Amino acid sequence: MRPERSADAIVIGAGVSGLVAARGLELAGWKCLVLEARNEVGGRTLSRRLDNKSADLGGEFINSGHRRTLVLVSELGLRIAKAKIIWPQWRDRRGRLRKLPDLAPGDVIRVGRALWRLDKLAKKVDPFRPLTSPIGAWADERSVGGWLRERGVRGLDYEFFKVLIGAFATAPAEKISLLQVLWWIAAEGGLGRALRQKYFLEQGAQALSKSLADGLAGNVILSAPVRSVSQANGLVSVRMACGQTYAAPWMISAIPLNQLAKLECDPPLEPEQIALCVGLSYGRAAKVATVIDDESSMPSPTFGGSPLALAWPRCGSIFCGFAFGEDASAGVSVLADDLRFLADLKRQPKSVHVGWEREPFIQGTYPAPEPGQLSRLGPALSTLSHGRVYFAGAERSSRPWSIEGAVESGERAASNVDAMLSKG
Numbered sequence: 001m002r003p004e005r006s007a008d009a010i011v012i013g014a015g016v017s018g019l020v021a022a023r024g025l026e027l028a029g030w031k032c033l034v035l036e037a038r039n040e041v042g043g044r045t046l047s048r049r050l051d052n053k054s055a056d057l058g059g060e061f062i063n064s065g066h067r068r069t070l071v072l073v074s075e076l077g078l079r080i081a082k083a084k085i086i087w088p089q090w091r092d093r094r095g096r097l098r099k100l101p102d103l104a105p106g107d108v109i110r111v112g113r114a115l116w117r118l119d120k121l122a123k124k125v126d127p128f129r130p131l132t133s134p135i136g137a138w139a140d141e142r143s144v145g146g147w148l149r150e151r152g153v154r155g156l157d158y159e160f161f162k163v164l165i166g167a168f169a170t171a172p173a174e175k176i177s178l179l180q181v182l183w184w185i186a187a188e189g190g191l192g193r194a195l196r197q198k199y200f201l202e203q204g205a206q207a208l209s210k211s212l213a214d215g216l217a218g219n220v221i222l223s224a225p226v227r228s229v230s231q232a233n234g235l236v237s238v239r240m241a242c243g244q245t246y247a248a249p250w251m252i253s254a255i256p257l258n259q260l261a262k263l264e265c266d267p268p269l270e271p272e273q274i275a276l277c278v279g280l281s282y283g284r285a286a287k288v289a290t291v292i293d294d295e296s297s298m299p300s301p302t303f304g305g306s307p308l309a310l311a312w313p314r315c316g317s318i319f320c321g322f323a324f325g326e327d328a329s330a331g332v333s334v335l336a337d338d339l340r341f342l343a344d345l346k347r348q349p350k351s352v353h354v355g356w357e358r359e360p361f362i363q364g365t366y367p368a369p370e371p372g373q374l375s376r377l378g379p380a381l382s383t384l385s386h387g388r389v390y391f392a393g394a395e396r397s398s399r400p401w402s403i404e405g406a407v408e409s410g411e412r413a414a415s416n417v418d419a420m421l422s423k424g
């Protein structure tokens with residue numbers, strides 16, 4: 001029996017990418033249905049209220065070059081605030097807090113030289129086609145940690161890079177492709193810009209998705225995990241875990257690649273797509289936020305140490321922490337304890353926490369390719385459709401680690417599916 005047409009397009013995943021795609025299609029006059037597995041929209045942007053302020057437990061910062069996001073934020077009437085994070089305090093491996101700069105002059109020169117080299121190498125990488133850059137294959141063969149060691153970066157200097165790179169990549173420097181790091185620097189317009197976390201959303205980054213969803217005329221169905229996708233007779237049918245099916249001429253998949261790997265597809269995805277979805281490594285990170293009762297005793301931003309690699313005041317009384325790699329699995333009590341130690345608090349305050357690799361339907365932060373993975377799996381990222389299924393999600397953009405990438409891929413999906421629908 002031919003399934004009944006539910007909409008012009010079905011979007012799977014109500015993160016920023018899927019909702020931007022649905023908004024774009026609605027603005028072009030098409031009817032959309034959005035299906036989201038979790039019981040809230042936002043995906044990897046997740047905000048919680050603490051002490052009547054917002055805390056971001058996922059994507060948070062918007063850089064000044066994130067033009068699409070800034071335009072969208074202003075169109076939706078959301079307020080941005082300036083992030084004033086500098087890192088005056090360093091925590092060494094033994095847990096001692098020291099003021100920066102605390103490196104010996106020789107170390108400062110070596111760190112500075114390595115930073116300068118990274119920045120210079122990144123100029124040779126095209127953020128829209130990192131692999132075809134002249135140094136693409138060479139840079140993907142090695143880890144950024146290996147490259148630093150080849151250049152004699154050791155000891156405390158290496159610790160510094162481990163945190164700097166790990167906090168961006170959400171993976172250890174020894175396991176992340178040098179090309180991925182150069183891609184990040186190139187796409188953000190240089191190392192200086194990449195490191196400058198310029199803005200955050202006052203209401204929390206999840207407000208972006210909530211506002212997009214509220215503005216849609218079509219349905220956004222929550223707690224609706226899609227299990228299978230089949231294509232026949234000019235329609236794509238999706239079947240939910242509960243057995244319900246929906247059909248439309250086009251579908252946009254805006255879910256993380258590791259989740260796409262779990263869908264039963266008929267016809268099956270191409271072997272390169274399956275290899276990409278199953279094989280690409282994702283980073284691990286956890287964020288924790290707590291309330292400091294006495295705002296005047298708010299601790300300084302702290303860089304380095306373990307399990308939290310970074311800790312910073314967000315706004316008002318909110319103090320946040322970030323752990324990556326194996327430390328991300330430490331669990332809420334360990335991470336909250338570390339935040340308490342940094343804040344020198346006697347009692348455990350109220351805190352909220354998310355460990356991203358354990359989040360159902362997400363299971364990671366964003367792609368953190370190991371050496372060789374971009375060369376092997378990357379070409380499949382640029383194949384954007386499979387029959388009547390169009391691929392979106394931050395992973396399919398020139399900035400796969402960001403909200404900006406999610407907006408970019410959502411806009412492109414809307415424009416391409418609009419063109420297909422208009423053709424009839």
Ligand SMILES: Cc1cc2nc3c(=O)[nH]c(=O)nc-3n(C[C@H](O)[C@H](O)[C@H](O)COP(=O)(O)OP(=O)(O)OC[C@H]3O[C@@H](n4cnc5c(N)ncnc54)[C@H](O)[C@@H]3O)c2cc1C
Nearest residue numbers: 013015016017037043044059060061226393394402403406
């Ligand atoms: C800890 C952390 C910190 C970050 N920091 C920053 C930052 O400071 N700045 C920045 O710009 N970016 C940051 N990012 C990255 C940014 O948050 C993401 O790139 C972006 O939110 C991804 O959006 P998306 O819509 O592509 O995917 P997602 O947000 O993952 O949305 C996908 C949605 O699909 C749903 N889904 C999955 N499977 C199914 C299924 N079978 N059926 C239906 N729905 C399904 C998921 O539940 C999810 O809601 C961070 C991410 C993390 C995790």
